[in-house]
Amino acid sequence: MPTSPRDILVLVASALATSLLCFPPWVLTFKSLGYSQKPLGHAFLFSPPEHPSASRPFHSIQIDVTTLCVELAVIAVVFGLLLYIFKPKAQTV
Secondary structure, eight states: OOOSHHHHHHHHHHHHHHHHHHSOEEEEEEESSSEEEEEEEEOOTTSOOOOGGGGSTTEEEEEOHHHHHHHHHHHHHHHHHHHHHTOOOOOOO
C-alpha cells in the first residue's frame, strides 16, 4: 500500500501511462492531392474508431504515434518534476 507522496505519484503516473497506452489517439490518414490526417480522438487499442471514408482507397485508420509520444513525454516530465519536488530530505547524522 502506498504511504508516501512519492509512492502515490508513481502509482498515478503509471496508471495514466497505462490508460494512455490502452486508449491511444487515432488518426484517419488519406492521400488526396498530398498526404493529410484527420484526428479521430482516443479509442480502445483493440477497437479502433470507425469512419465512413476508411474503406476508400488510400484511406486508413492508424494510431497517431507522434501525439502518443508527446502525451507520454508530458506525463513523464510533469511527474518527474513532482517527484523531484517531493524528494526525501537528506538526513544528517
